[in-house]
Each structure stands twice: as C-alpha cells, then as structure tokens.
Amino acid sequence: MSYLKKVDAKNKQGYAWKCTSEGPRDPITGKRRQVTRRALTKKEAQAKVDEAIEEMIKQDKRGVGSDMQDMTVRQLLIQWFDLVMKHRLKETTLKSYINTMQRRVIPVMGDVRVAALNTIFLQNFINNLNSEDLSPRYIEYISTVLYGAFEAARKWGVIEVNPLNDVERPRPRQVSFPTWTREEAQHFLNTALLSNLRMYTVVSTAFKTGVRRGEVLALKWSDVDFENAEINIERSLVYDKEGFRFSKPKTKSSVRKIKVGDSLLTDLKRWKGQQNELKMIHRKIFVDHDLVFTTETGKPIYPRTMTHMFNQIIKEAGVPKIRFHDLRHTHATLCLESGMSLKDVQDRLGHGNIQTTGNVYAHVTNNMKEKSTQLFEDYISKI
Incomplete structure (x- = not known):
C-alpha cells in the first residue's frame, strides 16, 4: 500500500x-x-x-542491487581483495596486487562505474601505460590483475561481459631466467665457505632444494629430518612494517617435503655445530626460535641483509650476478638437465600444476627432448 x-x-x-x-x-x-x-x-x-x-x-x-550497479572500480577492487583474493594469495603477493592497483589503476579509473567501462576507454588506458615506457611484463601484470577483478564483477552480475576481453593487451611470454652452471654454483659455494659459513649454508640449501628466500629463512630444525633425508616446507618468513612474522607458503602446493642428498645434510650439520657455539657465546641474549638460519643472537635474518651478503660473495667469487631467487631456477634447470622428470621437479618446486613447470622451463625441456631423441636414435642404430 x-x-x-x-x-x-x-x-x-x-x-x-x-x-x-x-x-x-x-x-x-x-x-x-x-x-x-x-x-x-x-x-x-x-x-x-x-x-x-x-x-x-x-x-x-x-x-544485483542498486549499490552493485553503481559500483566503482575502486569499490570493486576493495571487495575483490577482501572477499576473494586474501583467501587465495600469499600475504606479500596480495600487498603487491593492492599497491599496483593503487598506483596505476585507482588514479585513472577509481571513481568510474564498472558498468560504464568500455573497450575504447580501457584500450587507451593500456596504450598510455605503453607510452610511459613501462616494461611489457609490468603492463601484462597490471592488466592480468585488473582482468581478474573484472571477472569477479562479471560473476557477481555487476557486468555481463569482461570489458578487457577485446582490448589488445600484452600476452604471457616465455621468460628466460639467468642461472648458474654447476661449475659457477660450486665456485660460489667454495668462496662462501672460506668467509661465511652461515651464508654458505643458506645458499647451499636454496641451491640444492629450490626453496624460495622466505621459505629458507623460515626453516626450523624440526623441519629437517636427518634420518629420512627430507626437509619439510610449511611456512615462509615475512618482514614488513609490522616486523618479522611467519606466514603460509605462497600456495597450498608450496607446503611440501623435499628429499635431499648427503651433501646438504653434511652442510646443515656443520652449520648446526657453529650455531650451537654461537648460542653458548651469546647465551644470555640468544633467543631460540629453533630457526636454522639466524643472526648471532637468534633473531630471524632480515631478507635484504641476506641479499646484500649474497651479492658481496658474488663479487668475491667473480661469478655472473643473479638474484637470490634465481638459485631456484638454477636448481630446477640442473634437476631437469640431470634427467629428473618434470613431475619430480614440479613437486620439489611446489608448483600447483605441471603446466606451470613446463612453461617456465620450456627451454630446458626442449633440450631434454633433443637429447632423448638422440639417445633413442643411437639405440636403434645398433639394431
């Protein structure tokens, strides 16, 4: 009435x-x-x-309510991050998404209604990013994150079609990563062993397992199973404005057990002996968190400090400069070249699916195919 x-x-x-x-x-x-x-x-x-x-x-x-119809890009991103992405992404990855959107998207279209976006507007947005001389990879990253937000809006009924569908965007590309050869990696380790046993063991662990920087810094002695020659990866170290804390690894598949060889177990035992000596020297102030790699007083190692030490030893050793994360790529590349199956490498790296592993290391698997073909050819030629 x-x-x-x-x-x-x-x-x-x-x-x-x-x-x-x-x-x-x-x-x-x-x-x-x-x-x-x-x-x-x-x-x-x-x-x-x-x-x-x-x-x-x-x-x-x-x-769709009237509030959804009038939803702006800013409001969409806030809801998408809060309702969906914070439950899917590692904390540091989520912050990267948020920072990128705040820096590159919000100033341009934050107050624009999602339903009002069209192909021409978004094509101009992508073209303007290109004109700023941003790297194609970064532009691809921005458009990929934005595409995901628009897909959420489509699923929620805010829009019927993703407005980025018909926009010419940078497409995923095959990216090659710098890696060390076996000889270069060994030369680095030999140099590190003479000057910094802790750094030697950190790099040895990353090089021989393929773990990420945050994962190696979060390792606890309880994660190292010397008897079964396994290392358990179940956390990552995060450092930001709030200080040090542990978070879950990057993805669900990143929680894993990695089989290791005698050489790494020997390295870890040697480092444990020196760490025990440090505990005795600094026993009054040493804080024991059971961490494998710590400062002299037991505190977690600041990631940038470790990276700085890593770069210093690279200069001393005279090996090609790579990022710490490239030790992960070096590990995977050498695993594949040694004959390890792609499935085994996937499990060691903690990739969610084998396609990711195959795409990242396609150049290596192609070499493996050539070697396999030649082995088969040599075999049948003897018939």
Whole structure:
C-alpha cells in the first residue's frame, strides 16, 4: 500500500506529491526497503514508485542491487581483495596486487562505474601505460590483475561481459631466467665457505632444494629430518612494517617435503655445530626460535641483509650476478638437465600444476627432448 503526501515545491502550483511504498525486502539481508518518488500529480508519483519497484525486482532476480550497479572500480577492487583474493594469495603477493592497483589503476579509473567501462576507454588506458615506457611484463601484470577483478564483477552480475576481453593487451611470454652452471654454483659455494659459513649454508640449501628466500629463512630444525633425508616446507618468513612474522607458503602446493642428498645434510650439520657455539657465546641474549638460519643472537635474518651478503660473495667469487631467487631456477634447470622428470621437479618446486613447470622451463625441456631423441636414435642404430 502506498502513502501519498502533498509537499512544498518550487513550481507554479507550489506543491508536489510524494509517494512512498514498501518495496521487496533485500534478498541478502532481509531488510525493509522503502521507495519514495515525487511528481506533480498523485498518479505520476505512484507511477514512478511502481516503475522503481519493478526495476528493483528485476535487479534482485539478477542478483544485483542498486549499490552493485553503481559500483566503482575502486569499490570493486576493495571487495575483490577482501572477499576473494586474501583467501587465495600469499600475504606479500596480495600487498603487491593492492599497491599496483593503487598506483596505476585507482588514479585513472577509481571513481568510474564498472558498468560504464568500455573497450575504447580501457584500450587507451593500456596504450598510455605503453607510452610511459613501462616494461611489457609490468603492463601484462597490471592488466592480468585488473582482468581478474573484472571477472569477479562479471560473476557477481555487476557486468555481463569482461570489458578487457577485446582490448589488445600484452600476452604471457616465455621468460628466460639467468642461472648458474654447476661449475659457477660450486665456485660460489667454495668462496662462501672460506668467509661465511652461515651464508654458505643458506645458499647451499636454496641451491640444492629450490626453496624460495622466505621459505629458507623460515626453516626450523624440526623441519629437517636427518634420518629420512627430507626437509619439510610449511611456512615462509615475512618482514614488513609490522616486523618479522611467519606466514603460509605462497600456495597450498608450496607446503611440501623435499628429499635431499648427503651433501646438504653434511652442510646443515656443520652449520648446526657453529650455531650451537654461537648460542653458548651469546647465551644470555640468544633467543631460540629453533630457526636454522639466524643472526648471532637468534633473531630471524632480515631478507635484504641476506641479499646484500649474497651479492658481496658474488663479487668475491667473480661469478655472473643473479638474484637470490634465481638459485631456484638454477636448481630446477640442473634437476631437469640431470634427467629428473618434470613431475619430480614440479613437486620439489611446489608448483600447483605441471603446466606451470613446463612453461617456465620450456627451454630446458626442449633440450631434454633433443637429447632423448638422440639417445633413442643411437639405440636403434645398433639394431
């Protein structure tokens, strides 16, 4: 039932009619929703209310409220990060997504309604990124994150089609990573062993397991199974404004057990002996968190400090400069070249699917195919 009331208005007749009626309850919250419209006559006011209620019912059937229809890109990103991505991504990865959107997307289209976006607008956005001389990989990263947000909007019924579908965007490319040869890796380790046993053991562990920087710094002695020659990866070290803390590894598949050889077990035992000596020397201030790699007083190692030490030893050894993360690529490359199966390498790296491993190391697997073909050819030629 509608409620009609005469109200003052700045028109010739000096008044208007206000019509208020109960709309359908919110399908999600169950809250009441009243609809009010004004017009010159009772009939017009009632007609406007009826039209608004009819549109509200249509939107409810589609699962989209008026607030969703008016959702801006800024609001979409906030909801997408909060409802979906924070449950999928590692904390540091999520922060990277948020920072990228705040820096590159929000200033340009943060207040634009998602439903109002079109191909031309977004093509101009991508073209402008290109004109800033940003790397193709970074532009690809921005567009990939934004595409994911628009896909969420499509699934939620805010839009019917992802507006980035027909935009010419940088496509995923095969990226090659610098790696060390066996000889270069061994030369680095020999140099490190003479000057810094802790750094030697950190790199030996990363090189011989393929673990990420945060994973190696979060290792605890309870994760090292000397008897079964296994290392358990179940956490990662994070350092930010809030200080040091442990988080879950990058993905679910990153929680894994890695079989290791005698050489790494020997390295770890040697380092454990020196760490025990440090505990005795600094016993009054040493804080024991059971961490494998720590400062002299037992605190976690600051990631950038470790990277700095890594780069210093690279200079001393005179080997090609690589990132610490490239030890992971070196490990995978040497595993494949040694004859290890792609599936085994996938498990060691903690990749969610074998396609990821195959795509990243396609150049290596192609070499393996050539070697395998030649081995087969040599074999059958003896028949």
